[in-house]
Amino acid sequence: xxxxxxxxxxxxxxxxxxxxxxxxxxxxxxxxxxxxxxxxxxxxxxxxxxxxxxxxxxxxxxxxxxxxxxxxxxxxxxxxxxxxxxxxxxxxxxxxxxxxxxxxxxxxxxxxxxxxxxxxxxxxxxxxxxxxxxxxxxxxxxxxxxxxxxxxxxxxxxxxxxxxxxxxxxxxxxxxxxxx
Amino acid sequence: xxxxxxxxxxxxxxxxxxxxxxxxxxxxxxxxxxxxxxxxxxxxxxxxxxxxxxxxxxxxxxxxxxxxxxxxxxxxxxxxxxxxxxxxxxxxxxxxxxxxxxxxxxxxxxxxxxxxxxxxxxxxxxxxxxxxxxxxxxxxxxxxxxxxxxxxxxxxxx
Amino acid sequence: xxxxxxxxxxxxxxxxxxxxxxxxxxxxxxxxxxxxxxxxxxxxxxxxxxxxxxxxxxxxxxxxxxxxxxxxxxxxxxxxxxxxxxxxxxxxxxxxxxxxxxxxxxxxxxxxxxxxxxxxxxxxxxxxxxxxxxxxxxxxxxxxxxxxxxxxxxxxxxxxxxxxxxxxxxxxxxxxxxxxxxxxxxxxxxxxxxxxxxxxxxxxxxxxxxxxxxxxxxxxxxxxxxxxxxxxxxxxxxxxxxxxxxxxxxxxxxxxxxxxxxxxxxxxxxxxxxxxxxxxxxxxxxxxxxxxxxxxxxxxxxxxxxxxxxxxxxxxxxxxxxxxxxxxxxxxxxxxxxxxxxxxxxxxxxxxxxxxxxxxxxxxxxxxxxxxxxxxxxxxxxxxxxxxxxxxxxxxxxxxxxxx
Numbered sequence: 001x002x003x004x005x006x007x008x009x010x011x012x013x014x015x016x017x018x019x020x021x022x023x024x025x026x027x028x029x030x031x032x033x034x035x036x037x038x039x040x041x042x043x044x045x046x047x048x049x050x051x052x053x054x055x056x057x058x059x060x061x062x063x064x065x066x067x068x069x070x071x072x073x074x075x076x077x078x079x080x081x082x083x084x085x086x087x088x089x090x091x092x093x094x095x096x097x098x099x100x101x102x103x104x105x106x107x108x109x110x111x112x113x114x115x116x117x118x119x120x121x122x123x124x125x126x127x128x129x130x131x132x133x134x135x136x137x138x139x140x141x142x143x144x145x146x147x148x149x150x151x152x153x154x155x156x157x158x159x160x161x162x163x164x165x166x167x168x169x170x171x172x173x174x175x176x177x178x179x180x
Numbered sequence: 181x182x183x184x185x186x187x188x189x190x191x192x193x194x195x196x197x198x199x200x201x202x203x204x205x206x207x208x209x210x211x212x213x214x215x216x217x218x219x220x221x222x223x224x225x226x227x228x229x230x231x232x233x234x235x236x237x238x239x240x241x242x243x244x245x246x247x248x249x250x251x252x253x254x255x256x257x258x259x260x261x262x263x264x265x266x267x268x269x270x271x272x273x274x275x276x277x278x279x280x281x282x283x284x285x286x287x288x289x290x291x292x293x294x295x296x297x298x299x300x301x302x303x304x305x306x307x308x309x310x311x312x313x314x315x316x317x318x319x320x321x322x323x324x325x326x327x328x329x330x331x332x333x334x335x336x337x338x
Numbered sequence: 339x340x341x342x343x344x345x346x347x348x349x350x351x352x353x354x355x356x357x358x359x360x361x362x363x364x365x366x367x368x369x370x371x372x373x374x375x376x377x378x379x380x381x382x383x384x385x386x387x388x389x390x391x392x393x394x395x396x397x398x399x400x401x402x403x404x405x406x407x408x409x410x411x412x413x414x415x416x417x418x419x420x421x422x423x424x425x426x427x428x429x430x431x432x433x434x435x436x437x438x439x440x441x442x443x444x445x446x447x448x449x450x451x452x453x454x455x456x457x458x459x460x461x462x463x464x465x466x467x468x469x470x471x472x473x474x475x476x477x478x479x480x481x482x483x484x485x486x487x488x489x490x491x492x493x494x495x496x497x498x499x500x501x502x503x504x505x506x507x508x509x510x511x512x513x514x515x516x517x518x519x520x521x522x523x524x525x526x527x528x529x530x531x532x533x534x535x536x537x538x539x540x541x542x543x544x545x546x547x548x549x550x551x552x553x554x555x556x557x558x559x560x561x562x563x564x565x566x567x568x569x570x571x572x573x574x575x576x577x578x579x580x581x582x583x584x585x586x587x588x589x590x591x592x593x594x595x596x597x598x599x600x601x602x603x604x605x606x607x608x609x610x611x612x613x614x615x616x617x618x619x620x621x622x623x624x625x626x627x628x629x630x631x632x633x634x635x636x637x638x639x640x641x642x643x644x645x646x647x648x649x650x651x652x653x654x655x656x657x658x659x660x661x662x663x664x665x666x667x668x669x670x671x672x673x674x675x676x677x678x679x680x681x682x683x684x685x686x687x688x689x690x691x692x693x694x695x696x697x698x699x700x701x702x703x704x705x706x707x708x709x710x711x712x713x714x715x716x717x718x719x720x721x722x723x724x725x726x727x728x729x730x731x732x733x734x735x736x737x738x739x740x741x742x
Contacts, residue, residue, distance in 0.1 A: 202436065231704040247689070253577075280712065281709050284712050285709070309393075316401060
């Protein structure tokens with residue numbers, strides 16, 4: 001049994017002293033292991049996020065030791081908790097302020113779809129205001145589930161092309177939400 | 181006894197006294213509510229406003245009710261006071277200068293039921309969005325958002 | 339969908355020509371634990387006034403509760419003060435039991451006390467460690483959160499969930515305390531004093547912490563009573579009002595515990611009061627666990643108590659009771675009742691008006707956080723911004739409780 005888990009290196013040519021691969025693989029590898037999340041914690045899922053950042057489940061192992069509360073310095077917007085209609089424009093504004101490349105993870109049932117609150121004052125899912133990459137269900141999701149969602153984001157980040165922000169599909173997607 | 185002192189001072193304003201439920205409940209006319217609560221605070225020692233909320237009884241003649249819960253901390257006595265007002269003229273005097281905690285509780289009652297508290301410094305919506313044009317907790321309004329277009333009726337059993 | 343407006347962030351034009359500046363401590367801020375907005379009017383570094391906007395997480399609990407039978411409302415009460423959900427659940431069941439006239443035996447009361455005091459410990463663990471985080475001491479948070487994980491394991495043994503527990507039934511519990519639960523609670527109580535003492539060594543007599551928190555955000559006892567404060571915030575101001583002592587419920591009067599009170603009502607007093615309440619809760623849990631009497635874990639009220647699944651699948655009458663309760667066909671008397679419990683933040687009250695139907699006619703939550711947060715502008719007037727942040731985190735305002 002090995003003492004540590006080895007991760008598969010990306011495809012490339014390796015020899016003693018160097019490793020050659022394509023640029024977007026290298027950039028993807030660097031990006032996915034150093035994601036700086038913005039914890040947008042509104043309610044109960046926020047407490048489970050605090051448990052995830054704590055010593056027992058430790059999200060810092062995945063490279064996100066530094067939480068950024070400023071959207072300009074963040075890569076990943078983690079929306080955790082219920083978003084009411086009053087809060088909708090603010091999530092939108094925070095997403096607009098984030099610099100490319102940016103991803104969004106909706107943690108919890110309330111952020112994914114409104115959850116158990118099918119009422120007049122709750123936004124039924126944040127994908128009404130921002131484009132979402134990964135949805136993590138649960139009420140609240142266990143920290144292992146949040147880490148699983150985070151690892152899916154890491155897969156997305158690692159395999160993304162460097163020109164994503166200029167691609168027509170991405171621009172059309174952002175256009176649907178009114179973001180230029 | 182509290183009931184006797186209240187009866188001799190406010191004899192024609194008290195509509196009913198109920199000693200059967202868990203706390204002494206007194207229903208009063210809405211015009212004297214400020215003097216009533218001031219009397220309870222200054223003379224009878226009920227110095228703590230525990231709660232202020234609204235109720236909507238669509239079957240009664242005076243449909244909107246406001247319920248005050250007061251607590252006397254020295255003698256450990258609680259009292260519940262109810263007043264009712266009509267939908268057409270939902271005005272009740274505010275008690276925010278007697279108890280500062282009534283400030284937001286009256287705003288919440290206004291937000292949910294439309295009860296207008298005269299004399300309140302800033303009676304605007306507190307919990308709902310500002311552009312909401314109806315009072316959601318009244319019984320005639322639904323719980324779900326009726327402007328949603330993405331609900332598939334097959335899944336919702338309609 | 340309605341247009342999404344942006345009027346929450348506003349700078350008032352009448353402030354432009356004075357030497358006042360307006361600072362938006364906006365809904366998303368690392369130090370506001372929960373989302374509420376404060377627009378501060380400042381003169382240089384000093385705060386003159388604050389305008390508060392809440393409601394960013396309004397989920398319309400009271401409207402939902404008018405359409406749910408009693409057992410489905412327990413899941414709503416979880417999400418009020420989500421740092422200590424069992425207290426809310428048990429408080430709701432106590433209210434319904436008061437309406438229905440169900441009396442519980444001593445064993446159930448003692449079990450409830452054990453769970454409620456564990457929940458109170460977890461609530462104060464978060465609040466105190468977050469006061470440390472806001473003044474820069476991140477280490478305390480990491481150590482104390484490990485203790486919270488141990489309580490999560492205890493909750494999982496009792497009811498299956500970590501945070502939003504949905505615990506208990508009307509008239510008792512769904513299952514008894516297994517020997518695993520008692521062993522875990524005893525291990526937790528063995529270990530917690532050492533961790534709490536380490537935390538106290540870190541912060542309680544720390545010169546920097548004391549300089550940052552003494553005389554910061556103080557409030558006098560009369561103003562606190564006028565503003566409707568309850569809980570640790572009121573006790574720090576000097577008034578010894580505790581619902582467990584004033585209106586005892588669930589056999590709290592069998593136990594002997596002290597209520598810590600402070601003198602100034604400032605941040606340091608609130609920190610110390612919460613710390614001392616944790617020690618008192620440890621004592622209460624130990625006493626309740628040692629003196630746990632024999633008995634059944636639920637009352638014999640088949641009209642309101644969901645029968646265990648083995649009986650539902652084997653006995654006819656349990657099946658019928660189960661069906662009736664789940665469909666909400668309980669016989670509920672007409673009337674109104676107000677019951678309050680001592681939550682993590684103060685007096686959590688439930689005002690229940692019933693018209694005999696399967697759902698409440700009106701249910702109102704008396705949320706302590708909503709009521710005492712009104713005093714925040716008065717508490718920070720004249721202080722600097724970093725003091726305002728510490729005052730807010732020491733008041734322990736939980737957004738779920740604020741907006742309901």
